[in-house]
Every structure is written in C-alpha cells, then in structure tokens.
Amino acid sequence: MFFGRKGLDYGNGVKGELSGLFSYLDFTLDQYARLCRTVKESKYQVLTVREFIERDSQEGHLIIMRHDVDEDARNALDMARVEHSLGIKATYYFRVRKRVNVPAIIDEIASYQHEIGYHYETLDKTRGHLKEALSLFAEELAMLRERYDIKTACMHGNPLTKYDNKKIWEICELAHFNLIGEPYLSLDYNQFLYFSDSGRTWLRDKNKVKDRVSSTNSPSVQVKHTGDLIELIDDGRHEKICILTHPERWSKNLVNYLTYYLIDLTYNTGKKLLSISKYAGMGG
Ligand SMILES: [Zn+2]
Structure with missing residues (x-):
C-alpha cells in the first residue's frame, strides 16, 4: 500500500476522527514542538x-x-x-x-x-x-x-x-x-545523558544495535515517552543532555506517521534478527 505525502482524501468526519487520534500519538511534530518549547524555557x-x-x-x-x-x-x-x-x-x-x-x-x-x-x-x-x-x-x-x-x-x-x-x-x-x-x-557519554528516538521510544534497549553509545551515566534514568523527557528537562537535575532524533519519525500528519511507522517496523524486525544472530555467534 502506498500513502502519498499529501494524504488520502477522507470525508470530513473520518478526517476529524483521524486528526483526533493523531493528537494522542507520540513522536509527532507537535510533540517535538512541545519538547523544544520546554528546552527553550529551561535552564x-x-x-x-x-x-x-x-x-x-x-x-x-x-x-x-x-x-x-x-x-x-x-x-x-x-x-x-x-x-x-x-x-x-x-x-x-x-x-x-x-x-x-x-x-x-x-x-x-x-x-x-x-x-x-x-x-x-x-x-x-x-x-x-x-x-x-x-x-x-x-x-x-x-x-x-x-x-x-x-x-x-x-x-x-x-x-x-x-x-x-x-x-x-x-x-x-x-x-x-x-x-x-x-x-x-x-x-564523552559518561558526561552526557544520551537519548535517542530509535525504535520510536526513548528507552535504551538492546535492539538499538548501532545507535548505542558506551556510557555508565545514570543507567537508572529511563524515559519512555516524550512527555517524560519534557519532565526531565523541566526538572534540570542532569547538567548535560544529548538528544538524538531522526526527523522522519516526527510526522506532522497521520499518513506520514503511518508510512514511517511501517518502515520502522521493518527495520526493527531486522535489528532484532541481527541481535539474535549476534547472540548466536553468526552476525558481525
Ligand atoms: Zn543515520
């Protein structure tokens, strides 16, 4: 199935419901704007x-x-x-x-x-x-x-x-x-708290195969949703933060969101297979 960038032509009712649904999603351009506003107003x-x-x-x-x-x-x-x-x-x-x-x-x-x-x-x-x-x-x-x-x-x-x-x-x-x-x-990632949106979550996990950085810094600090990251920045407890994002994950409409959601799904399946083959001693 192909989703054109300009979107499909829904009736008004469906469109309204979809945009309502969209406002609940994380990793949207609106959420990114919220994150930026928090950063701007922070210390x-x-x-x-x-x-x-x-x-x-x-x-x-x-x-x-x-x-x-x-x-x-x-x-x-x-x-x-x-x-x-x-x-x-x-x-x-x-x-x-x-x-x-x-x-x-x-x-x-x-x-x-x-x-x-x-x-x-x-x-x-x-x-x-x-x-x-x-x-x-x-x-x-x-x-x-x-x-x-x-x-x-x-x-x-x-x-x-x-x-x-x-x-x-x-x-x-x-x-x-x-x-x-x-x-x-x-x-120096021991100095920085490092967050990456890989896999459409801020959680650091074993499937982020190549985005991983070696760090011993605050392994207990885990944020899952952008809202959690916003709280952490508001709180200001950690002095150095690095935030990595992949812009295509942060869509401004549902069609674009779904397109990259599916691409991510494919990649994550690939990453999991790569991890499994590594553990089995087959991968490089
Ligand atoms: Zn890249």
Whole structure:
C-alpha cells in the first residue's frame, strides 16, 4: 500500500476522527514542538555539536539537539523551522543519497544557523573496503562542502549491514579532513545523558544495535515517552543532555506517521534478527 505525502482524501468526519487520534500519538511534530518549547524555557543552553567542541568551558546546563537525516530531508526542514521559531540551533547530519541530499532544503536549514554535518556510511557503500571508504568519504565531504561549512561528521548506523562505519578512524584522523568532531568519538557519554528516538521510544534497549553509545551515566534514568523527557528537562537535575532524533519519525500528519511507522517496523524486525544472530555467534 502506498500513502502519498499529501494524504488520502477522507470525508470530513473520518478526517476529524483521524486528526483526533493523531493528537494522542507520540513522536509527532507537535510533540517535538512541545519538547523544544520546554528546552527553550529551561535552564539549559542549547549548543550545536560544533559549538560544544569549540567551546573553552563545558560548564553549566547544556543540551545538544542532534538530528540524523536518514530518509527524507523534508521532515528535517519541518523540525528546523520549529526550532528556528524558538531561537534554537541544532545539528543536522545528512546522508549523501536521494531525498536526503537536497540542496534547496539543506540551504534553508543552513540559513537558520543550524549546523550542517555529514552523515557518512562509506564502509557500507564500499562493502567494508577501508581505503575505498576513505576516498569516498573525501569525495562526498568535498561535494557537501561546495555549499556548506562542515566541521563535524557523524556515522550512520544501518541496522541491516554488518559494517561499523566509524572503523575508518582506525586508519585515519578527523583532522586529515579538517574536521573537529564526530559525536560518537568526540563526546564523552559518561558526561552526557544520551537519548535517542530509535525504535520510536526513548528507552535504551538492546535492539538499538548501532545507535548505542558506551556510557555508565545514570543507567537508572529511563524515559519512555516524550512527555517524560519534557519532565526531565523541566526538572534540570542532569547538567548535560544529548538528544538524538531522526526527523522522519516526527510526522506532522497521520499518513506520514503511518508510512514511517511501517518502515520502522521493518527495520526493527531486522535489528532484532541481527541481535539474535549476534547472540548466536553468526552476525558481525
Ligand atoms: Zn543515520
């Protein structure tokens, strides 16, 4: 079944009921706007990844809002506008692929002073060939830099491939590409409370195979719904927070929501299979 982006033509009654249902759902653009308003009114200062790394002092209440744009740049633009309307600057990592690397959209996001970064997956694309992966990295980064000032890059973790894209840093340094940071290498996750929307929940679980970061920080802090995260930010007990979202999960209408819900379901099934095969000693 295909859901067009503009939606199906429902009768008014059905449409009303569906939008009523939509307002109860988590991981919608409205919920994200609530989260942003809370951040804005909280004691936290919002920094981009680049700003955090370049800063002399890392004291005080700080939040990094990081977005991995995996599937569709249009959802990222919706989020970027919400943040901009509240004066929030976030970091957007874009994959180099169709529907994501869309200059007209990324230009607008950059115009809001959000940080633009490179979401690389060159070991996946070269099927694990390190040297080819590095040249492809150089090529894709140079292409993005024709339009954007890129100082940080972040690996994409495809749950359905066996490669760890950040392995390229075992034979090369970020500085070689004039980069100053990679969130998985440059942020100390013992210092940060790290939340990711992978799997459409903020809970940290074993199925978030490649989004996992090693951290011993507050294993007891678990939030499930966006409302819980809002409370935690309101509370302000934890000084450093990093929030990772995938914009395509945060839909502004039910049709878009269902489309990505189904995609997530497929991916999560894949992740579970990958986990099971790992435990059975078969996966890599
Ligand atoms: Zn990604």
